[in-house]
Amino acid sequence: MYQVKELSQWGGVSIRTLHHYDQIGLLKPDLIGENGYRYYGDQSLERLQQILFFKELDFPLREIQAMLDHPGFDRQKxxxxxxxxxxxxxxxxxxxxxxxxxxxxxxxxxxxxxxxxxxxxxxxxxxxxxxxxxxxxxxxxxxxTPAYKQSQQKTAHYTAQDWERIQARTAAIYSQIVAGMGRGPADPEVQAAIADLRQSFCDYYYDCTPEIFKGLGEMYVADERFTAFYENIQTGLAAFLSQAIAHYCEHLPG
Amino acid sequence: MYQVKELSQWGGVSIRTLHHYDQIGLLKPDLIGENGYRYYGDQSLERLQQILFFKELDFPLREIQAMLDHPGFDRQKxxxxxxxxxxxxxxxxxxxxxxxxxxxxxxxxxxxxxxxxxxxxxxxxxxxxxxxxxxxxxxxxxxxTPAYKQSQQKTAHYTAQDWERIQARTAAIYSQIVAGMGRGPADPEVQAAIADLRQSFCDYYYDCTPEIFKGLGEMYVADERFTAFYENIQTGLAAFLSQAIAHYCEHLPG
DNA sequence: ATAAACTATCACGTAAGGAGAGGGTCAAGC
DNA sequence: GCTTGACCCTCTCCTTACGTGATAGTTTAT
Structure with a gap:
């Protein structure tokens, strides 16, 4: 575990910069001591390296963050x-x-x-x-896609705290869904969680119309990167989500 | 004479950037039409080129300005x-x-x-x-020199508007002096302008003591770069300024 | 135990423009 | 002579990626 100063010297950046990266969620310490100190591990070093390479190429930090956090980010590529x-x-x-x-x-x-x-x-x-x-x-x-653009516009003004709230809410929904995996995709509680999920997409990112939502559900099994992302949360979650969303879309009122 | 769009395309910068450079005095148009349009000449092209080269090297605009405006700036060097x-x-x-x-x-x-x-x-x-x-x-x-350091400290916090005010005030003083060149360096109005000049140095840059001011006046004829700078405003101005400052310093009360 | 060298969190400031509103100007074609 | 599209202007607010203290807790070294 390394402290801020070591990292800052290796990477040739200021400590303030590391604080900043922490604040916007670009590079979070692996561990925060009870004294509040930031401690970084080897993975953070790799991430910092990636950040610096992209920065050298004048990518804005927000884009760097989006790319590094994209499910299926490929370091070699x-x-x-x-x-x-x-x-x-x-x-x-x-x-x-x-x-x-x-x-x-x-x-x-x-x-x-x-x-x-x-x-x-x-x-x-x-x-x-x-x-x-x-x-x-x-x-x-x-x-x-227009949805993507809308998402970009909305998220552009989110603060670090916003992101924390969003992540917390999303995590809660997924844990609801995971909890209901034993009862099948049509289970009322699962369906309620799916409705929540769609609502949160609408709130935070873009108009998640039924069509888009359906397409999203299909992508969860069709696209290996999404699959990997959800399988990482819970084995079988990608397929389950996909089914639950399909069921949700077919039984929408109207 | 070229308009903003041409310049912006050649230099690969935005029009807003040129406006900005105008505002901070880094690159002023050679001529402003009565419609308010900015027109640039060939000299401005060269200056823009220099600006872009320095910018490529990550010099802050303020430093670029200081270097380009430094009397005796040498383009080849x-x-x-x-x-x-x-x-x-x-x-x-x-x-x-x-x-x-x-x-x-x-x-x-x-x-x-x-x-x-x-x-x-x-x-x-x-x-x-x-x-x-x-x-x-x-x-x-x-x-x-300590005077230079003080100057650096003071000017470090100046905003674009400050610089505009300063330039305006300085220009006004010089035009006063130029207007009085026919009446000789001892003319009361000229002397008043010289006093203003020294005061403005004190206000904006550093403690311009009589000794320093005297030295400055001598430099205006001794140093070719300063000479060139003032000759550019008006033929004979460098020598006239030098004499007027000498006279001012000799007749200071006390 | 006291200094030196770390660390932290605010809060405010800065540079170099971007974005967009609101509104004049100019040249070409009809 | 009038419209239309491509110019131009100013003005104000916004943004990014931190810098710069101020103030204060912590760890290590003597």
Whole structure:
């Protein structure tokens, strides 16, 4: 277990930065002593490394958090993408260096430069596009749906405390569902919890229409990353959830 | 003359950014139409280029402004320094890329990395030191005087509006002095303006004692960079200022 | 036991713009 | 001469990723 100072020195960041990352939930200590001290383990080191790599590439912290917490985040894949992005950043730097050199030359020879040459390499669009590509790859097909956008808009203003409340509420619902797994997906209490779940989606993220909700339920078994996420909570939960949601959607009033 | 959109496209910055640069006095348009439109000339292009180069190296805008406005700023020298700094930034990127690669390798072989290796290249200290070196070089011999330090302390908290006020006041004083150039350095109105000038130095930068003020006046003709700066406002201004300040200092009460 | 070197939590401040409202201006085509 | 689309302006509030104290508890070293 390492303390803040060690981490901050290794990572070349300030202690305040680690406090900040803790506050927004980007990098929580593995353990908090009864004196309030933050203690980090080896996993946190890896996570910090990932954070710093992404930060080097100018990803906003919120996106970094979303990517690292995405069920099915793949560290190897991420590292490979990071390498590529660093490469293009390097290329951009080299272009700028050429521009500087050419400018020097034009000063010495007294030759006027073309305007476009003066700013070659300065626009970030190429890299930004590249970045977006990776970020979208992580989010795959959800990135362009209107529901996703709404979710982004809503969650943009959530504070750290909001997130804690949301996580607490969601966890409570899942534990309700897990508790009812023995009684089958049509069990009234299970169905009530499913209704709660949908309501919480509506409250916190986006209009979770019956159609969307149905699609979500199907995805829980069709998409291995979601499956992994829920199986991790409880074996069999992914399939159970999927069935319970299907049942819920079929028996909606109206 | 170019409009904001052209400039913004060439430089790969937003229009809002140009507005901002105008507001803080970093890049003022060469001409403002009576419709309020901003028009930039070729000199502004060069200045924008310099700004972007420095920004690429993470210099804060305030420092960029200070360097570009420093009497005796040398574009060639700046470009050479920028090239070097870009080089070290590139080296740092390459180190990070190696770290990414090694991390990948350690994942594949299952070998654990040493902590320091995990973060190799992430700290910016080396480059920051390099940057500081150049910034100090620009300020040359003023950098270590107590007056300079006081000035740094005072100006550190100035806002954009403060700077606008200061520039406006200073410009007004200089135009007073220029207007009085025909009447000689001892003219009462000129002397009043000189007193104002010294007062404004005291207010905004540092205790401008009579001795310092005298030295400053001499520098205006002795140091070519200052001379160039004032000659640029009005031919003959440097010498006139110098004489007027000398006269002022000799006739101080007490 | 006392100093030095850690740690913590507020609370406020900052830089460099982004976003958007609300509203003028200019050139082209009809 | 009028509209329309592409410009431009100012103004105000918002955001990100922390920096900067202030104040105070804790651990370790002498």
């Amino acid at each position: 991420a590292l490979r993408a990071q390498y590529e992005l660093l490469q293009s950043k390097k290329n951009r730097l080299e272009t700028i260096m050429e521009t500087v050199k050419e400018t020097l030359l034009s000063l010495e020879t007294g030759q006027k430069m073309k305007i476009k040459e003066m700013f070659k390499g300065m626009d970030m669009q190429a890299i930004e596009a590249h970045k977006e590509k990776y970020a979208q790859e992580v989010e795959e097909r959800w990135g362009h | 700046a470009l050479r320094a920028q090239y070097e700094l870009l080089q070290s930034k590139k080296n740092r990127l390459e180190t990070i890329m190696e770290t990414v690669k090694e991390t990948l390798l350690s994942l594949e072989t299952g070998q654990k990395m040493k902590i320091k290796e995990m973060f190799k290249g992430m700290d910016m200290q080396a480059i920051e030191a390099h940057k500081e070196k150049y910034a100090q070089e620009v300020e040359e011999r003023w950098g270590h």
